[in-house]
Amino acid sequence: MSASTQTSGRAQAMLNRVRTLSLRNKIFLATVGVVLLISGAIALLARGILVGTLDRELELRGVAIAQSIAERGGGYILDKRPEELVALLFDVSQLGDRKALVAYSFVMDIDGKLLAHTFVRPFPTELLEVVAPADSQETLVRPVRFENSDAVDISVPIQEGIYTLGRAHVGLRQSHIDALVAKLRLTFLGFISLVVVIIFLIALVLSGYVVEPLRKLTSAAEIISRGRLDQPLDLGGAPLQPGDCPAYADTDLPCWHLDEMAPGEDMPPRTCNPCKFYRKRKGDEVVQLADAFANMVWSIRLYRHRLRESEERYRPLFQANPDPFLVLDVATRYFLDANPRAQELYGYSLAQLQDMTIGSIEPLGTPQGVQRFITEGTSGDHVLYTKVGHITRSGKTIYVNIHATMAPYRERVVVIFSATDVTDLVEKDAQLIQASKMKTLGEMSAGMAHELNQPLNAIKLGSDFLKLAAGMDMDLPKAKFQQVSDEISAQVDRAAAIISHLREFGRQSDLMPDKVDIRQPIKGVFAIIGQQLALQNIGVQLELAEGLPLVRAHINRLEQVFFNLVANARDAIQALKQGGGTILIRSFMENGQLVVSVTDTGCGIPPKDVPKIFEPFFTSKRAGEGMGLGLAISYGIIKDYGGDIQVESEVGRGTTFRLLFPPAAPPLNGEVL
């Protein structure tokens, strides 16, 4: 590590130490530091200026004294009156407070001979060494040392006209000068110290004043952040009484001061003006901060109260709802919540449900359902899926209508869905469809009898022929024998196929639909009814496109639907009494849906009857010929598969029924086909 980085590291550490100081200390230290700095600077300046000035002043005084001596002493020198001179020296230099300043004074003639002096003792000779040269015309200031004491010697020439008579010397006591300087210095330092102490105290009070409310706000914020919002907070001002706020007691009432108003809306009539809680005191920034904080706390408190009220209001709706409600995490697919009704329906406790994903109750690959919604839905979507198969804890499959919605909930995206148990309805529907199928079977029986009679007839004839041949001992060629036995076998197969088809048709469908090629049930219908139509001279035209997607349905229910439509078409054609007609069945894709159209050249449906044809028990047939349930049940079946039936008809020209199916959904991820 280089020296520079080491230095910068140390500086950083120092900076950090400063940073971690409390605000109060920072303010205090900064103030005191600044004052000390200024004081120091002033002191330094003052010393230079004051001490220098004092020195010069004293020097000037010394010069003045010396000049006074030189002025008045000139005459005495000329007159050679040394006593007068001594008296003058004493007079001038020892007078009043000058005595403290002036250490000595003496006068010398031009030759350096001492004429007079103020010493009461022998004149210190060392002074004479420093006073020369005496003939100088200048005022000289020189430090001298005599008798172990320092002095400043001021020597002024004594002049009379142009002649120099000698020099007057005044010795200023250095100790006195030092004492004066020391006194000045002490006084000044004392003043500076006083100022510092006062500033120190002011800084202490000021920092306390600034920091104390901040400390209170900090501790209040800490209390709030621990969730204890309802504790009274000391933020200054009168304590809040929540009950006084109309919006606090009545959550239906908006708080206009805290809720943002809808844009463009005028001030509503119900406002609290002035609001008892929204405070704005007059004061400095600290007071305003405290008020803003108090307002914030009040706002939070109000909303929390509202939230709790809302939770208290809606929780029972969730808990006591007769419909099962479940909340599912979209990201993990785990259940988050379930109401008691849901727990009862599925047979799991809430804790168990929270350990389960949706896959545990909804089999993978269910064409409609929560899992599909999770993959395809977006937040805010709402869907209804009917008759979704779910599995309860006991392994029983139940059928539920699902209302699902995607919403944010506790920081997650969830699917909230109700699952209404419609198992009974679905079973009853299945029974109704089955009953109607049995009725259809009854209607088909005449045609079936004819259809079965054909192979039986051929078999009977063929076998009787063999019997006759045997009985007559006829010489039967092998080819004929072969022909008859082949024909019999083929006809038995034909009869068996009809019977097995019938059995398949009559079988009760599984509750779960399969994927079905739509051509299969259509062809199945003509296996039953085709010959009958031919006998009634009704032509059948099938235009079934290849490679259409499969649809999710029950094959024998579809057959029932198509049988119903074809039988209706047949009846419509016969009602026209033209002795023949055509039924055209086409299958194709249109707008992403698989469409099967059944068109006949029959009597058509009067426009007034068109809206009624899917109503149960509506029939245009004579009493006893039809229950009028066929189309209603067909409609229900197609709707169950998520499809639709449309009808277009023209009286006397014919009718077209269009069956729309959603193509079977592509498999969900991970689905095993």
Next chain:
Amino acid sequence: MTRVLVIDDEKPTLAMFELLLQAMGYEPSVAESGEQGLEIFARGDFPIVLTDIKMPGIDGLEVLSRIKAMRPETEIIVITGHGDVELALAALNLRATDFIDKPISQSALTTALRRASERLSRTASAAAPAFLRIEGELALLEISGAISGDMDDIAARLADAPQLCKLLVTVGEYASLNGAAISGLTSILESFKLRHCSAAIACKPLNFRRVFEAAGISALVQIYETTEQARQAMAL
């Protein structure tokens, strides 16, 4: 060998018909549809025609009436579905002489063809198809041929003989009654019932017994298979 025309829309049936009829000693021709049947009939000489009733296009009843229009003396046996007596009656009304049920057994076919041949020969000999005899208080109505018309004269003769209080109708093996004859017979039997007289029918052909049942005659009188049984029941 008697030529027989068979009209049926079922190809396998036709093939079997052909084999069987040949084996039974007839000379069959076959037609797959009513149209073809009429064409073949017009070209050849077919004393007996077998036709299915239910066919696409021209159906059996149409074929029947057209053939009867062309050659009224042709014996036409219609083939009906099992138990389809109403169609059989409709056919009889169109002067079919007999009918057989599907599935057709060889015996039924033999009987029907034999009776047809018999009727043909009787038509040739011009014997009366129905004959009324009176034996004291018993009226004996013997039907032996094909009656294709009302029975008003017989009804009138019976009404002229109020002393009669027993009626025995015998339907012979080769007999055939059309719809008018059946309704005539029905009204005779009804009038007998109104007079509180006893009546019975002895009917040899099974299919006519079924027709009588379907026509409601069995509700009026007892139907027996043989004359002896009927006589015994009437204690004659």
